[in-house]
Amino acid sequence: MKISSVSVRRLSISSASWYGGEIPAGQPKSFQFPLMEIKTDDGHVGHSMGYCPLGQGRGASYQLADIYPRILLGRNPLEHEALWQEMRLLHRHLYHCSEANFGVVDVALWDLKGKILGQPIAVLLGLRRRTVGAYGTGFYYLNTPEEVAAEVRKLKARGYRGAKFNINKDVKTTIGLCRAIREAAGPDYPVMLDINSYHNFQDALTIGRELDRLGFYWFEEPIYERHIGRLAELARQLETPLLSAETSSFGELGEYLRTGAIDLVRSDVLIKAGVTGLKKTIDACEVAGMGCEIHTCASPLLDLANLQVAMATNSCPWVECHQDMFRFGLKKPLLDVSPDGTIHLPDGPGLGADLDWDWIENHTEEMIEGKSC
Numbered sequence: 065m066k067i068s069s070v071s072v073r074r075l076s077i078s079s080a081s082w083y084g085g086e087i088p089a090g091q092p093k094s095f096q097f098p099l100m101e102i103k104t105d106d107g108h109v110g111h112s113m114g115y116c117p118l119g120q121g122r123g124a125s126y127q128l129a130d131i132y133p134r135i136l137l138g139r140n141p142l143e144h145e146a147l148w149q150e151m152r153l154l155h156r157h158l159y160h161c162s163e164a165n166f167g168v169v170d171v172a173l174w175d176l177k178g179k180i181l182g183q184p185i186a187v188l189l190g191l192r193r194r195t196v197g198a199y200g201t202g203f204y205y206l207n208t209p210e211e212v213a214a215e216v217r218k219l220k221a222r223g224y225r226g227a228k229f230n231i232n233k234d235v236k237t238t239i240g241l242c243r244a245i246r247e248a249a250g251p252d253y254p255v256m257l258d259i260n261s262y263h264n265f266q267d268a269l270t271i272g273r274e275l276d277r278l279g280f281y282w283f284e285e286p287i288y289e290r291h292i293g294r295l296a297e298l299a300r301q302l303e304t305p306l307l308s309a310e311t312s313s314f315g316e317l318g319e320y321l322r323t324g325a326i327d328l329v330r331s332d333v334l335i336k337a338g339v340t341g342l343k344k345t346i347d348a349c350e351v352a353g354m355g356c357e358i359h360t361c362a363s364p365l366l367d368l369a370n371l372q373v374a375m376a377t378n379s380c381p382w383v384e385c386h387q388d389m390f391r392f393g394l395k396k397p398l399l400d401v402s403p404d405g406t407i408h409l410p411d412g413p414g415l416g417a418d419l420d421w422d423w424i425e426n427h428t429e430e431m432i433e434g435k436s437c
Contacts, residue, residue: 065106065180067141070133070434073099074125075427079117081389084205096121097363098128099393099424102172104141110176110414113365113393114168115334125432127161132169133434141176148173148340152314163313163337170338171369171415178414185369186409189343189376195406196374197382199226199254201360206231209244216248216255225382225405226254226281232262239274246278256307258284265294272302282307282328282357290316296325310359314341321352332359333369342373350379360384364391367399368415375409383407393427395420 075097080087087093098114098121116124135150151166158165178185186192200219206212212229219227229245231238242257249255257280263271268286275283284307287294299306305327309320314337320326331345342358349356358370358380367383367390374383385407391399395418398410410416 065104065108065140065142066138067102067136068105069101069103070129070136071101072125072129072432072434073101073424073428074121074430074432075099075113075393075424076121076429077389077392077427081387082117082204084203092117092119096125096429098125098168099365100128100168100172102136102141102169102176104176104180108176108180110141110172110174110179111365111417111419112168112170112172112175112369113363114164115361115363115366117362122430124165125430127165128168129432129434131158131161132166134436136169137434137436141173142180144173144177144340148338152337162335163315163341164334167334167336167338167341168366170340171333171366174339174369174372175365175414175417182413184375184409184412184416185339185372185414186375189339189373192376192378194375194409195402196371196380197225197405198385198401198407199228199256199382200224200385200401201387202227202229203387204230206241209240212241213244213248216245216253220249220253223401223403223405224385226256228256228258228284228384230258230260232260235263235267235270238271242271242274242278242280246280251279254281256280256282256284259286261285261288263287265291265298268298269301272298272304276303280304284308284330285310292319292323292325296323299326307357311335313337314345317345317348321348321354324354328355328357330357330359332361332366333373334361334363334366335359339369339373342370343376346373346377346379350377356380358383360386360390362386362390364394364399365415365417368410368417371399371407371409372415393420393423394418
């Protein structure tokens with residue numbers, strides 16, 4: 065059995081839902097998603113999907129089709145670790161690419177392997193559970209205390225076990241919104257803040273001290289993630305656990321673990337180099353005695369891959385659920401939360417996805433066939 069073809073579809077959806085209806089001037093009118101397909105000579109097929117919201121969809125699609133077939137074509141897909149290590153070495157000289165690229169490829173290989181062996185990815189990794197808790201991420205463009213309070217109540221009503229908010233505003237406004245979030249949530253409901261490295265150390269410290277008072281569950285990406293020494297100092301001065309390393313590569317993880325600069329590691333199948341990289345990350349965190357929180361990828365097949373990995377560990381108490389607009393192209397609502405606040409392991413092999421090919425055909429902008437050098 066050998067890999068016989070690699071292809072990529074460039075899918076496109078309107079970005080209007082992301083902005084709540086009207087697309088702001090100067091912002092992309094569509095989000096694009098490279099849908100990768102890897103086939104074997106005996107008819108098995110694996111799929112994966114990237115995430116390209118900032119105009120990089122065409123470039124990312126061609127990178128997937130142009131770079132990786134030289135490693136994949138003619139190879140046995142079950143020799144998976146060898147393929148992953150070769151892709152990782154190749155990235156030493158891919159100066160315009162990140163490990164997120166071969167994270168997409170790796171997910172397709174795991175989907176393929178699961179279908180060949182007739183098992184979900186979670187079973188191949190070592191099944192730990194069949195349900196996992198979920199928290200909801202609030203709508204990004206909320207500006208008033210009344211708006212964030214309504215969003216908390218909505219997420220609670222849908223069954224989510226916690227609520228996370230991304231707030232990129234000045235210190236005073238951020239603190240005011242966080243107070244409204246806690247008041248609406250009640251004293252015991254887990255709420256989290258992500259400021260996406262928006263602030264400097266002093267401002268993050270001021271916000272963090274208010275989160276301590278409000279009892280937030282974590283403080284995510286408080287400052288630039290490569291400033292490990294500053295993160296360590298921030299963690300020393302705050303009680304609220306710091307969650308970071310989301311944008312750091314798999315290879316950079318060791319320094320966070322060695323120094324203990326943060327309390328929780330953020331990781332996913334995209335930025336940490338696939339199912340393979342995410343599972344290695346979780347295992348390394350477990351050895352180091354550090355928690356690992358799985359980040360949404362805002363792409364349905366990547367989030368199914370995140371879910372599969374979450375079912376094969378005890379180290380991640382829940383998974384993140386993004387906006388409903390990112391659950392497209394599936395025949396079944398596999399990423400919807402149950403009334404008890406959990407998501408269930410899909411029944412099928414590999415990712416467990418039953419793709420809606422009519423929807424996919426209607427949203428395909430371009431087909432690209434991969435070729436070896």
